[in-house]
Amino acid sequence: MFTTSAFHLSDDRPSADTKKHEMKSVWRGRLAYEIYRAVTRAAAPALYYLVEWRRRRRWWRKQGNTESVPFAAPGVRPPGTPLVWVHAVSLGEALAALPLVHHHYSLSVPTSSFVILMTTTTFSAFEVVKDLLPDGVIFQMAPIDTPAAVKRFIGYWDPCAILLIESELWPNLILYAAQKGIKLGLLNARMSYKSFKRWSTPLALPLISLMLSKFSLIAPLSNTEALRYQLLGASPTIIHFAGDLKYAVGDYEVKEKENKTILDDLTDQISNRPTWLAASIHSGEEQVMIQAHNELIKIFPELLLILVTRHPRDGNRIGLELKRQEVNVAIRSKKEAISPSTCIYVVDTLGELRVLYRASGVAVIGGSFLPGLCGHNVSEAAAAACAILTGPHVGHFHHMLMEMRQINPFSVKQVIGLKELVEDLKVLLGDENIRKTHQNAAKESFEIMSKGVVHSVWYLVSNFVLQSVNPLNSK
Incomplete structure (x- = not known):
């Protein structure tokens, strides 16, 4: 770049x-x-x-x-x-x-x-x-x-x-x-x-x-x-x-052995169940995701929703509220495992989103379904080859969505509300070929957009800011 x-x-x-x-x-x-x-x-x-x-x-x-x-x-x-x-x-x-x-x-x-x-x-x-x-x-x-x-x-x-x-x-x-x-x-x-x-x-x-x-x-x-x-x-x-550094976020693997252990453990617990992930969900957005899930389990009875809260403090509240409604819920911070009967897995921990993307394959990016919110980075989900959906309120991430769709129109889909979210999830969960098309498109867009971003930004930093510190670092 x-x-x-x-x-x-x-x-x-x-x-x-x-x-x-x-x-x-x-x-x-x-x-x-x-x-x-x-x-x-x-x-x-x-x-x-x-x-x-x-x-x-x-x-x-x-x-x-x-x-x-x-x-x-x-x-x-x-x-x-x-x-x-x-x-x-x-x-x-x-x-x-x-x-x-x-x-x-x-x-x-x-x-x-x-x-x-x-x-x-x-x-x-x-x-x-x-x-x-x-x-x-x-x-x-x-x-x-x-x-x-x-x-x-x-x-x-x-x-x-x-x-x-x-x-x-x-x-x-x-x-x-x-x-x-x-x-x-x-x-x-x-x-x-x-x-x-x-x-x-x-x-x-x-x-x-x-x-x-x-x-x-x-x-x-x-x-x-x-x-x-x-x-x-x-x-x-x-x-x-020089490009958006957030494209490079998903390309950096850290604590690989620990991540693999977590991924293997989640994969074993999920088994072969159809799964979708609601990522970075803000307070109030969980209602949209739960309503969507309630519609989807009518068609996919074994469907699992992994609901990742933006703020960990919301996880316990959501989990307890769902349990009061007699929904079969597991909460990650309480080390509750996913069982075959678990309907919703509430993740209220930090630093595990990339692993969760890999475990799901279909991701809905939160922070985008209520007015006043500004979206979240979709590149991590794209790096994990997820089929990606996001809501209408994406703020300054609009440029990222536009750039990815210019490379491949199937890389990320923006929905306007609950009804369209449910319809698109039905298609992605019900048709493996369509799901694979969206997953491959997201991965392709990520690889193209992330290529050379770090080197380009470092070149600018070296030549405009750090030239007096170490001229050799202009690489």
Whole structure:
């Protein structure tokens, strides 16, 4: 996959009036930042106690949790070695960053050239990603965006570059890093229409324009995102395309022996029963999936639904509710096995989705069946050669669906509601040839779209952000 520069909105040389307007914009941006800085400084104590409360609550729910609070700077900074900070807010973004991190540590050049510090914001991402990183990566919880937390964190780790994933535009972090001369890159950069509207308001526009002026590289997901970033003030010269890192997520196999053990165990429990998987199901969406399953078991009496909740806390609630309705349910977190009479298998654990895709073969991607939701990454299901269905609300994943369907129209099907979902599942579950056609199409689209993405993104990062760190890494 070749990298290309974004189109320019204008090639005209700036006039005196334009320069004057730009100076006013910078002044307004600095004023907006000073207001933001003052507010976050004042709110810091409350934010600290909020995060501490969440950490303690997590501890109570799961013993053995040792996650650090944002103000802490645990771990050891390798002396005399450059450090690059990679930050992803939640699980999806962190998984997208993983292939890039693995790529650095797989290079033939000496990996001692620099080490990677990776951070996440959500606890669920921390719990999953900490077991997937290569040796040598330092992994921490990210600081909250207050002046003191950012200053302390950057002062402790002293990164030479910061790579932010998707839409992590935090004013204190970005502007303090720029003040310290730290190079900034925004990878898999997305800008939803809602976010674009919010940033386009008179109060917010000068601030984001100031922030975007500090980046050395913005690698957007699509032309639409590129245009929005330019309209918000990003220079066209720093915007370059290299593909979506989320295509590479499904291609990275980790803990292979453990995954195979889990897969073999699930396959034995499922036996030869027809099975479909509802993945990343948000609160409220389980009703759609259960209604669909109730219709399907009239035709396929032995059908098993594997229902994977987006948030583990929802699993126990759904399982208990179904048991009260006298539905034969097994809950994974309680180590309940799938029996021949199990109707629904509720999975409320983290980090097993790729294995579950392989065990099912037919996947419905959640986060897309209720208004206000924005879809989820379908590439993991495609990598596992699943026949894929998704709902109408896919948000910034729309470009992924379009690209996959351009390669093969059967690679992913978008349904508009419950009735169409049931009809399509009837076809996929009832006709092996049609199911195989959709499975092969998904796998083909994934292989084409994922080819070279990591190398292309790494090339941009090496040449626009890391050139002063290690010129040999431009591979």
